[in-house]
Amino acid sequence: MNDRKLKILFSIINSYIIDGEPIGSKSLADEYNMNISPATIRNEMSALEKMGFIEKAHTSSGRLPSDKGYRLFVDYILANELNENIRPNRSDRMISLLDKRYHNASDIVETATKILADLTNLTAVSVTLKNQIKKINNMELIRLSSNQVLLVAVFDNGLILNEIIHLDYEISTDELIFINNVLNDTLVGSDIKNVNENLKKLEDNLLSEYRDLMDNIHRRLEGKSYNDAERDVQIEGLGNIFNFKEYEDLSKAREFIKLFDSKDRVNKIIADRNYNNLYVSIGYENGLDELKDNTIITSYFKVNDEVVGHIGVVGLTRLNYLDVISNIIMISDLLNK
CATH class of the missing domain: 3.30.450.40 (GAF domain)
Structure with a gap:
């Protein structure tokens, strides 16, 4: 397709995108300053219609783009006009x-x-x-205050859990280091289906005095692994x-x-x-x-x-x-x- 036909086609598409109205040769000549006569534009529009790039409107003598016309327009944009300079600013x-x-x-x-x-x-x-969660890739408890911790867990499908847990007792930094080491050794990399069983073992053995914390962790992990998979x-x-x-x-x-x-x-x-x-x-x-x-x-x-x-x-x-x-x-x- 020559440049003149392309310019006329793209002008028709631009006009229809803006107004949603078919456009005729005289309006096209007046609005887009093509420096060619309406008769010439009319002949080119007739050729574009025969090629399937534009269609005659049912309600007027104007023309509007066809799917084929839009396809050519989009392919031209993707090949020639997309670059970093025209992409929107990222605030x-x-x-x-x-x-x-x-x-x-x-x-x-x-x-x-x-x-x-x-x-x-x-x-x-x-x-x-x-993409169903299969395992926990990373997990950490971060101390926010004497009785508040932030649970951060990263699942293998990209989901991230970060939730604050309030405790009825104070917990020290040294205690959290110990708990984090135990949780990482037991839960990180293991099958998500075994979380309940593994936490129960921890409650009964190494972390028995932190039973309510383990219950909180279990509820948050289970809720994330099952609920977000459906979102x-x-x-x-x-x-x-x-x-x-x-x-x-x-x-x-x-x-x-x-x-x-x-x-x-x-x-x-x-x-x-x-x-x-x-x-x-x-x-x-x-x-x-x-x-x-x-x-x-x-x-x-x-x-x-x-x-x-x-x-x-x-x-x-x-x-x-x-x-x-x-x-x-x-x-x-x-x-x-």
């Missing part, structure tokens, strides 16, 4: 909110999904793959669809919202694909009739070099691809740090 607060040193991994993904919905004004979705889908910003005039039709809005009724369906839409990079699926590429007017853009996040989830947006095909892709890449990069 210190955003970096802090997504810092694995200070927050639980599942909470970070939830926060990232909310941030993405706010940044894009679209419906943001994340799916953390169901695999986050949906934020469903109401953002009403920023688009297409969803003034409430039946269309209900149809879109219904897509997110089932977590299994969301999982299939977002994560049931074999990819470890940015993924853009436009209109009929989605394979579902309910998504024929929508685009799905997702990226991945990893723990220990293994993909454990995907995060992205679902919106109309006329979304702002450059900004949305940039924001998704930024959030994905932060989750992977």
Whole structure:
């Protein structure tokens, strides 16, 4: 495709993304200063229509992009326009909110999904793959005061537990050093299924005088290992669809919202694909009739070099691809740090 056709096509796409209205050759000439006549633009638009990149609108003489047109546009963006200079600024607060040193991994993904919905004004979705906890990789009790300790545990699927335990008695630094050594020798690296049995042995033997502390540790570890394994889908910003005039039709809005009724369906839409990079699926590429007017853009996040989830947006095909892709890449990069 020559440069003139490409410029006309991208101008049609840009106009439709902004206004949601088909555009004709005269309006295109007036709005985009192409220095060619409306007749020439009309001929080029006719050629683009025959090539399948634009479509004739049912309600006017204007043209709008087809899925094929959007695909060419997105592929051009990915090949030519994505670089560090145009990616959004990462605020210190955003970096802090997504810092694995200070927050639980599942909470970070939830926060990232909310941030993405706010940044894009679209419906943001994340799916953390169901990677069942098998063992504890690291564990430590940190003394906060004479009768308060912080339990920090890192599981093999990337989840992090950090919870304060209040004690009815005082505990010294030397006592905590002893307890930490015993807990690490007994629990770290062992099968999560044996936590209850191992803690019971410790209560009966080496750590009998710290029985209530052991009970507290057991409840926190068990709750994290079983409950968080099910927290695999986050949906934020469903109401953002009403920023688009297409969803003034409430039946269309209900149809879109219904897509997110089932977590299994969301999982299939977002994560049931074999990819470890940015993924853009436009209109009929989605394979579902309910998504024929929508685009799905997702990226991945990893723990220990293994993909454990995907995060992205679902919106109309006329979304702002450059900004949305940039924001998704930024959030994905932060989750992977």
